Amino acid sequence: MKFLVCISNVPDTTTKITFTPDNKAFNKAGVQFVINPWDEYALTRAIELKEAQGSGTVTVLNVGEADTEPNIRKALAIGADDAIRINAHPKDAFFVAKQIASVAKEGGYDVILMGKESIDYNGFQVHGMVGELLGIPTVAPAMKLDMSGNTATLEREIEGGKEIVEVNAPFVASCQQPMCEPRIPNMRGIMTARTKPLKVVEPTADAPRTEVDTFALPPAKQGVKLIAAENAGELIKLLRNEAKVI
Amino acid sequence: MSVLVVVECDGGEVKKSSLEVASYGSQVAQMLGTTATAIAVGEATEANLAKLGEQGIAKVLYDAEPRLKDFVNGAYTKLIATAAQKEDSKLIVLANSNIGAAVGSRLSIRLEASLATNVVALPKTDGGFSVKRGVFSGKAFADVELAGERKIIAVKKNSIEALHEEGKTAQVESFSAQLTDADFADAPKEVVMQDQAGGVLLPEADLVVSGGRGMKGPENWNLIEDLAKALGAATACSKPVSDVDWRPHHEHVGQTGITVSPNLYIACGISGAIQHLAGVNSSKVIVVINKDPEAPFFKAADYGIVGDVFDVLPKLTQAVKELN
Ligand SMILES: Cc1cc2nc3c(=O)[nH]c(=O)nc-3n(C[C@H](O)[C@H](O)[C@H](O)COP(=O)(O)OP(=O)(O)OC[C@H]3O[C@@H](n4cnc5c(N)ncnc54)[C@H](O)[C@@H]3O)c2cc1C
Numbered sequence: 001m002k003f004l005v006c007i008s009n010v011p012d013t014t015t016k017i018t019f020t021p022d023n024k025a026f027n028k029a030g031v032q033f034v035i036n037p038w039d040e041y042a043l044t045r046a047i048e049l050k051e052a053q054g055s056g057t058v059t060v061l062n063v064g065e066a067d068t069e070p071n072i073r074k075a076l077a078i079g080a081d082d083a084i085r086i087n088a089h090p091k092d093a094f095f096v097a098k099q100i101a102s103v104a105k106e107g108g109y110d111v112i113l114m115g116k117e118s119i120d121y122n123g124f125q126v127h128g129m130v131g132e133l134l135g136i137p138t139v140a141p142a143m144k145l146d147m148s149g150n151t152a153t154l155e156r157e158i159e160g161g162k163e164i165v166e167v168n169a170p171f172v173a174s175c176q177q178p179m180c181e182p183r184i185p186n187m188r189g190i191m192t193a194r195t196k197p198l199k200v201v202e203p204t205a206d207a208p209r210t211e212v213d214t215f216a217l218p219p220a221k222q223g224v225k226l227i228a229a230e231n232a233g234e235l236i237k238l239l240r241n242e243a244k245v246i
Numbered sequence: 247m248s249v250l251v252v253v254e255c256d257g258g259e260v261k262k263s264s265l266e267v268a269s270y271g272s273q274v275a276q277m278l279g280t281t282a283t284a285i286a287v288g289e290a291t292e293a294n295l296a297k298l299g300e301q302g303i304a305k306v307l308y309d310a311e312p313r314l315k316d317f318v319n320g321a322y323t324k325l326i327a328t329a330a331q332k333e334d335s336k337l338i339v340l341a342n343s344n345i346g347a348a349v350g351s352r353l354s355i356r357l358e359a360s361l362a363t364n365v366v367a368l369p370k371t372d373g374g375f376s377v378k379r380g381v382f383s384g385k386a387f388a389d390v391e392l393a394g395e396r397k398i399i400a401v402k403k404n405s406i407e408a409l410h411e412e413g414k415t416a417q418v419e420s421f422s423a424q425l426t427d428a429d430f431a432d433a434p435k436e437v438v439m440q441d442q443a444g445g446v447l448l449p450e451a452d453l454v455v456s457g458g459r460g461m462k463g464p465e466n467w468n469l470i471e472d473l474a475k476a477l478g479a480a481t482a483c484s485k486p487v488s489d490v491d492w493r494p495h496h497e498h499v500g501q502t503g504i505t506v507s508p509n510l511y512i513a514c515g516i517s518g519a520i521q522h523l524a525g526v527n528s529s530k531v532i533v534v535i536n537k538d539p540e541a542p543f544f545k546a547a548d549y550g551i552v553g554d555v556f557d558v559l560p561k562l563t564q565a566v567k568e569l570n
Pocket residue numbers: 006007008009026028036038039061062063064090091092093096113114115116117118119120121122123124125126127211212
């Protein structure tokens with residue numbers, strides 16, 4: 001089977017978020033970028049399924065400028081066979097989805113895997129858009145994915161439970177734990193990744209539909225009010241009478 | 247043209263998050279000089295749908311097709327798209343839930359609409375149309391301009407106060423999107439609901455009691471559950487706790503788990519790592535109980551107790567019982 005795994009390039013989860021002085025852009029200075037943590041589940045599961053099937057390919061795809069290539073190489077080191085970078089600043093979810101759909105159409109992939117959401121813009125959008133653009137189902141967010149022939153069985157998380165869903169390829173799924181244990185690159189992987197093909201493709205002419213005007217940080221907390229452990233019951237009174245939340 | 251609001255129902259009742267969505271939709275409708283129509287999905291009763299008048303909804307469309315009781319992406323998308331066409335709606339408002347966001351992204355393609363998810367405030371309509379949405383996993387906000395004639399907004403839970411105009415009712419109309427078997431092709435084979443402690447669903451909860459590694463082991467979770475039960479709260483946990491199976495995965499909150507925004511979040515024996523905070527920092531009030539006064543969580547807290555959870559939790563449970 002042909003797997004396509006879409007990865008976004010995001011600030012490391014420990015990043016302290018700051019913006020440029022005009023609040024128009026994210027301040028990238030000194031920030032470490034990583035593969036979106038949820039996309040690591042998609043990547044590892046695709047590799048596992050390919051291994052179980054004994055044949056097939058895993059292609060990673062990123063919509064981004066040249067500075068995302070270290071993380072694309074990392075995905076190759078983890079075990080993807082080849083990579084495609086669509087050479088564009090990922091302007092919004094719609095723009096990204098159009099790029100992914102155009103590559104997917106051409107490549108004839110059976111299974112398109114993504115992460116649950118990108119931890120920078122938290123859209124939870126790209127997978128649904130790509131499914132609709134290609135006219136195929138999207139299962140999001142998926143906690144489990146097994147394949148038998150052309151049929152996939154997935155567990156989809158819903159508020160308070162899960163659904164068992166069966167779909168036939170081609171389909172899109174967005175992945176989250178506990179789907180698998182994300183792999184990390186080993187030495188041999190890092191060596192072979194250097195020579196694996198990474199194709200750079202120019203974007204389609206689609207315009208984004210949304211644009212960030214300004215960014216803002218949440219208001220700072222007023223400071224914590226401490227209650228002595230001996231008087232723990234006092235806290236409950238404050239929650240009722242002062243904070244009025246219980 | 248009216249604003250179309252998607253309300254999710256469960257077991258006959260409108261979900262609390264959808265009451266917020268309905269209130270959001272009716273307020274935007276007023277700003278735009280029009281009315282708000284709701285399309286109901288899931289299992290609903292006519293009486294409960296009529297009560298959406300209290301949230302400012304004028305009319306509710308309801309398709310009684312029994313297969314719509316559980317979420318089916320294809321069918322829900324078609325149902326809502328058909329309702330949007332019937333109502334000539336240029337704006338659709340839904341919940342930022344696993345249902346709302348999944349349907350919203352498909353609808354945005356089908357209806358050629360711009361889409362903003364995770365929205366936390368009413369739009370600004372002076373000159374353009376922009377909404378404030380959460381970005382960087384709760385660490386920041388962005389004002390986003392939505393282009394084009396049609397727009398879809400997914401509203402984050404607990405960011406909008408639900409309206410309650412006593413006694414107002416909405417007109418409930420039956421509606422059919424002429425769904426066929428093909429629209430139900432991606433229907434779930436099976437739906438499995440988890441046992442929630444005290445019956446409160448974490449993503450919908452107003453009050454949450456959460457435990458971390460400081461709880462020492464699953465055998466001590468009765469302390470968390472007792473307090474949660476006394477308060478009528480849901481229970482949650484940090485990632486390492488669900489990683490070692492002390493608690494089920496669906497209770498794990500944070501950057502790589504679920505995001506909650508309750509009125510009250512009580513963190514017991516949780517250090518307050520940045521990835522944990524990302525999932526909880528939009529809670530209205532945060533209480534931290536930790537024996538280490540240097541625990542980073544205190545910096546994000548409104549109230550704190552420096553103490554041992556095994557000593558403090560029973561006292562809190564007792565105090566809640568005395569209060570009630
Ligand atoms: C410096 C910088 C600035 C940016 N500014 C903006 C901005 O102002 N507004 C904005 O909307 N976006 C911006 N982006 C792009 C953002 O990183 C996303 O790629 C894109 O917007 C989709 O985000 P989302 O949250 O909607 O994705 P989601 O729908 O949450 O993503 C779901 C899944 O889609 C896939 N995916 C998402 N993005 C990509 C991608 N680029 N390549 C391949 N697969 C992908 C992943 O598998 C991901 O897990 C910026 C990126 C960078 C690096």
